[in-house]
Every structure is written in C-alpha cells, then in structure tokens.
Amino acid sequence: MDTAQRLQDKLEVTPGPTRLPLLIELAAQLWDKNPSRAVEIAREALDLASHLGDQAAKGTALVELGRSLYRIGDYPQALAVFEQAVALHQKEDERLGLGRSWMGIGNVRASLGLLPEALEAFFLALSFFEQLENEWYFCSCLNNIGIAYRRLGYYPTALGYHLRALNMAAGVNNTITKIAATNNVGDIYLLLERPQEALPYQTEALRLSRLHNSPYNEIVALTNLGTLRARLGQCDEALTAFHEARALAELSEDRENLVEIYSELGNAHCSFGQLLQAADAYQAALGVVSSIGDFHLEASLQLKLGETLLAREQFDQAEQAFGCALTLTERLHAPEIAGQAHLHLAQLCESRAEFSQALSHLRAHLQVLSQLHQAAIERQSAVLGIEHEVEKSQQVAAARREIIEQLQQTATTLETMYPEKGALLSGLHDQEEQLAQKADLDPLTGLFNQRDFQQRLTAEFERARRNNAPLALSLLTLDHFRAVNESHAHDVGSQILREVGQMLQSNIRASDLIARMTGETFALLLPDTESLGAWQVCERLRHLVAEADWATLPELHLTMSVGICTQTAWSKAEDMLYQAEQLLYQARAAGRNCLIMDVTPP
Secondary structure, X not given: OOHHHHHHHHHHOOOHHHHHHHHHHHHHHHOOOOHHHHHHHHHHHHHHHXXXXXXXXXXXXXXXXXXXXXXXXXXXXXXXXXXXXXXHHHHHOOHHHHHHHHHHHHHHHHHOOOHHHHHHXXXXXXXXXXXXOOHHHHHHHHHHHHHHHHHXXXXXXXXXXXXXXXXXXXXXXXXXXXXXXXXXXXXXXXXXXXXXXHHHHHHHHHHHHHHOOOHHHHXXXXXXXXXXXXXXXXXXXXXXXXXXXXHHHHHOOOHHHHHXXXXXXXXXXXXXXXXXXXXXXXXXXXXXXXXXXXXXXXXXXXHHHHHHHHHOOOHHHHHHHHHHHHHHHOOOOOHHHHHHXXXXXXXXXXXXXXXXXXXXHHHHHHHHHHHHHHHHHHHHHHHHHHHHHHHHHHHHHHHHHHHHHHHHHHHHHHHHHHHHHHHHHHHHHHHHHHHHHHHOEOOOOOOEOHHHHHHHHHHHHHHHHHHOOOEEEEEEEEOOHHHHHHHOOHHHHHHHHHHHHHHHHOOOOOOOEEEEEEOOEEEEEEXXXXXXXXXXXXXXXXXXXXXXXXXXXXOOOOOEEEEEEOOOOOOOHHHHHHHHHHHHHHHHHOOOOOEEEOOOOO
C-alpha cells in the first residue's frame, strides 16, 4: 500500500479539524499521481483551514491547490491561487511558503511563455530558500531555472543548472527533483545534438520514476525516450515509448503531458516519413489542447498540422490550418508562429499564381522577422538585467554575512580579553584603519570594490557637472564566463578574474579608476575624457582581453562586452551608472564581444 492510499484510509476514520494536516499531505502526495483528485483534496483542505482560521494551513493548502491546478493545465486559475498564497504568506512572514508560492508563479509564467518574468520569480524563490538554508527546495528551484533557460534557448546555461540540481538533489534525498533533473539533463543533451550522451540519463530517469512510483516523471521520461529513439532512427522503440507514455497520461488525466506526447509523436512520424500518422497525431493533440485553453500551444499545433498537410499536398486543408494558426496569433503574442504561417501561405498562393496575395503574406513574414529580431534583443536584455540584479543581491548578502562574522569574532574577543580592554581598544583602532582600507578593495582582484567606486563616481559626476568637464563611465563584462566556472574549478575562474583585473589596471591612467562590481563585471571611470577617448580606451582593453593567453587555461578564448555612458545630463550619478548598464545589456544582446556607446564617436 502506498503513502497516498494509507492517507486516504486514515482520512475515512478521522473526524473534524484533525483531518486538515492529512488533507494537505494527501494533496501533496497526489500532485504527480492524480492531479485532478489533488485539486479536490486541496480545495477541501482550504475550506477547512479557512473555517478554522488556521492561516498557516490555509497558505500551505493554497500552494498545493496551485500546484495541482498547474498540473491539469488550468494556468490562469493556478496563477491566481499562487498570487493569493503570496499575499497570505507575506502577511504572516512565512518565508518557506513565499518561496514555494513564487516558484509556482515561475512555473506558470514559464508555461505561458513569459520567460524573463518566470526567471525573476524563480530567482526570488531561490533567495528565500537560500535564507532558510533549505537545500531540498533550493535544488528544486535550480531545476526550474534550468527549464526556463532551456525554453529561452540558452542550452549550456540550462545544462549547468540541471546538473547542479541533480548533484544537490542526490545529497538531500530529494527524489522528485533527482528524477526530474535527470530527465532534463538528457533532454538538454538531445537539444545539443548529443543523443548518445542523452540516452543514459533518459534511461536512468525512467528507472528512477518507476522505482519511486512517480507517474508524472515516468510519462516525461517515456516521452523523452521516444523523442530520442526517433532521433536515432529507431522507429519501433520510439513508437512503443510514446504509446506507453500516452496510456499513463490518459490514466492520470494528465492533459498537459498528453499534448506533449501527441506533438512529439507527430514529429516522430514526420521524421519517419509517415505523414498521415503525423497528421492524425497533431489532430489528437489539438483535441486535447482545446480543453486546456492554451492558445499559444494550439496555434503551434495548427502550424505543425498545416506543414504536414502541405507536405501531403492537401493544399486546401493546409491553408485552413495556417489560417487557424494566424487567427489564434491575433489573440496572443506569438510572432514566431505568425511569421511561419505567413511564409507557408505565401508559398501556397504562389503555387496557385495568386501573386498579389503571395506578396502580401511575404511582406507580413518579413515584418515579423524584423519584430522577432528586436524582441530577441529586448528579451535577452531583460534576462541579463534580471541576472545582474541577482548577482548584486548575492554580493550584498555575502557582504552582510562577512560583517556579521567579523562582529561575532570581535564580540568573542572582547569577552575573552575584557580585563585588558585598554590595550584591546588600541589594537582595535589600528585594525579599524586596516579594515577601512581593505573595505575599499575587492578581496579577489585587489581592485576597488563597488561601494568605493560608487562614492568616487558621485564625486567625479558632481565635479564634471560643476566644471562642465567631460566624464565617461563604462561597464565591462566577460562573455560566457559562467561556463568557465561550470566547466572548471572555481579557483581557475578566480585566477582568471585576478589576471583580467591586473590587465585592466595596468592599461589605464593613474587618474582613472577600475573596480570589480559583481562576478565578472568591471567598471571603469574616466575623468576628463571625451567620447572618442573613452571609445579608444575601451576598444583597446577589449582587444587585450580577446588576444590574451591565459596561463591557467591555455585553451581559453575570452571576449568582453562593453557599455559606455558619456552623457552627464542626468539628475544624479546613479542614473549614469544605470545608463551604462543598459548599454552593456544591449552589447551582450547584440552578440557580445562588442562595444555600445550612448553617442556615436566622432
């Protein structure tokens, strides 16, 4: 007898208020086994908690209800429930509940295609779990962050998060995350065109999900195995995996995964040249997705169906499918789907000699391509902005921890040496001066730190405004440096950061100021420097980094992106720093290893 059944049996003989914790636990157990039933149980728990006035239990019941609604594909209702949970947990200052609620919001946003917003929610949840030192939920959140990066197309970054989640989950006995992360690592290897590396992960995920009786993860593992087998050209094995996954999804009423299974089954049939079966699979997926109300997914499936019908030369039916896709995209923001639909319709119209309509669809397709390019830059800028804010928050948290430790050490020393307080106070004054000097320096690189840089920036900004003198501020960040830390030991990355810091410091004037801000990002303040001079200095530094040989890692090729602000017509120095950050995001979004400036250099 499994845990869910034991809880159900116990509930039948448990009266009144004492049912509440059993209901909440049962909802959590049924989340990945029978989500529809989990919704019912969570609602009962919520009603009972409200009746009893138990705010803590009410908050937990809301989280379980949100999770279950998400699993059955009711995204709008799930989002509303999670937001209600956030409000309640904030009022009660319940940080674990806040972390779980924000993680749920992140999952819903990701499923709705709001990926930068999903990352923002996940990183917020991660901060709560880190404060609580709750590694169980921390690794679960890492895995969800990896999923968001995967959907953004940042596969190496996603792989890093999934591997971190997998390693941590194994250490804290988080079985569900261990299975999910194993699935996701295999999925990323497949997306990276490394199917042979994906296979052992997908096979292990299937074994673990069956061993621990996790139908949801078993469905995902079977679906991924089907996709992998199809990629390897193993038709019978692929179809067997998809059919097993479909049977399990139907049994557990898992509509979200059922749509995914039919969609991947259609893709597999297409790869095997079985276009009729592919069209049937896409039609089946459309039949399920209509009950979920996911218009974006429905439009995507209509596009796939249209492409399959077009390949079968069923032109009228293909035109109808493309038209349905376009109609759906008018109700939501899905330019990728609209662009492809217009391109296919242009080809159809051209084949019928309907050249005027073909030209109209082609123009619409090109317009969408332009919009997609701009949207990609804006989305990447948003993601980079979120990552930067997370790095700054982590640095502040680390600094606070260090200060607390120093205070604790000082308190211990005072207690121990109180009789000699005169000599101690004299020594503390000397240490205070040393600490004050060290506080201005970054301990890793020896450069000035963010706090001192901002003080100097304020002073130079006011001087420049007062004397009408030029001033340039640039932010410089090492491209893809996270991959260095993920692929090598952190001490290797630290040594490279030290070498970069020394390189930058030795190639600027004595009057200039270089500082390490966060992670792999440096700031350069150039007093009395016009835009052309700032451009030349930063371009020289960028080339020095790109052409450098790294003794620690000889095969490494580093590049650097730079944002430069030279306008001082701002109300305060912080505005100039913010402008440099935005220019840096643009440089990274434009492909990295480049320099973006607020004015065109003469």
